[in-house]
Amino acid sequence: VTQPRLVLVGGFLGAGKTTLLAKAAERLARAGKRVGLITNDQATSLVDTALLERRGASVAEVSGGCFCCRFDDLISALRLLMSGQPDAVIAEPVGSCTDLSATVLQPLKALYGELFRVAPFSVLADPIRLREAWGRGAECRFPDNVMYIFRKQLEEADLIVLNKADTLSPAEVGELKRLVAEHYPGKVVLALSALRGDGLDEWLRLVSEDRPAGQRIASVDYDVYAEGEAMLGWLNASAHLHAEGGADWRAFCLDFLARAQAETRARSAEIAHLKLLLSAGEGSIVANATGSGVPPFVQGAIAGSPEDAELLVNARVRLAPQELRETIEGCLRAAAGRGIAVSLGEVRSFAPARPRPTHRFASAV
Ligand SMILES: Nc1nc2c(ncn2[C@@H]2O[C@H](COP(=O)(O)OP(=O)(O)OP(=O)(O)O)[C@@H](O)[C@H]2O)c(=O)[nH]1
Ligand SMILES: [Mg+2]
DSSP states (O other), X not given: XXXXXXXXXXXXXXXXXXXXXXXXXXXXXXXXXXXXEEEEESXXXXXXXXXXXXXTOEEEEEESSOXXXXXXXHHHHHHHHHTTOOSEEEEOOOTTOOOHIXXXXXXXXXXXXXXXEEOOOEEEEOHHHXXXXXXXXXXXXXXXXXXXXXXXXXXXXXXXXXOOGGGSOHHHHHHHHHHHHHHSTTOEEEEOOTTTXXXXXXXXXXXXXXXXXXXXXXXXXXXXXXXXXHTSEEEEEXXXXXXXXXXXXXXXXXXXXXXXXXXXXXXXXOEEEEEXXXXXXXXXXXXXXXXXXXXXXXXXXXXXXXXXXXXXXXXXXXXOHHHHHHHHHHHHHHHHTXXXXXXXXXXXXXXXXXXXXXXXXXXXX
């Protein structure tokens, strides 16, 4: 029996990690492979976990901290998935996390090398953020300590994945690949569309081959990293919604996102990623905004007009936690109007704590 392949997919908030996990799992399942997925966040009530489960995947969750600070929980999640004898496990770290080569890939190789074959570390990048990071035609909406994290993520990658290629012309793909090559010479860069699946087979081939994984350890200043992460307000909330006689839930989701985008713009805040999952009857809607000025994206549908719905909201915004909470609750109530009663469940809002990795390897093993 060969050990399962363990594939880590990093990249900044909203880069498309969960979309890639879902697409890759579906494609591998069609090819007769068993796949396990792992999601990760600072807190519970994750849109990503619920979304992947709804798509039929076998999912384990590491919550309460990133993989590096919860390394033993990552191992427990891996062991849990091992009972399904997977051919591959694909794991998504928190999008504000970096230094994963030193704190996750090296310890996995050194301490658990007999359990898994660790694949080259892929880091996804959103074309808009790439341009912002180097001031190419886009004004950067995050302070430099946040963009420090974005740049370090790319620096430690074995494989940089230029995602959302469906939004780019071939000339733009070429331009962005050159931009990446200029800053990270010699690194493998692959353009793909996680959403459409273009380039997915090529990516699956690259992560299935026995190539060196975690070859690069970046030198990370934890003060800058911690400050950058703490700039981002985090909110995970659940709510029960009730509309006498039913409601147009899709319109509600769109209205809520539009309000949150307008409110964050008005406060000169910036959305890194705002995502929600609304389930009603047998259906569900997933809606995302990966910026305060980026058109929102809505998928899924709800049949008929059910009276009750369950909502999960995960927001990562450059805004202090208390203000983020007030903003999100205000937008929820405004979108609900008089027709929809909102009963909030657990609402957690905080700024991520300074990362304290369980392990850190100074050099690649
Ligand atoms: N056009 C386009 N949109 C994409 C693609 N991949 C992901 N997206 C969209 O980008 C948004 C964020 O995608 P996710 O997969 O949730 O991103 P993520 O990296 O998992 O985000 P976090 O978990 O918050 O860090 C969603 O609206 C996706 O539909 C792509 O290839 N093309
Ligand atoms: Mg995700």
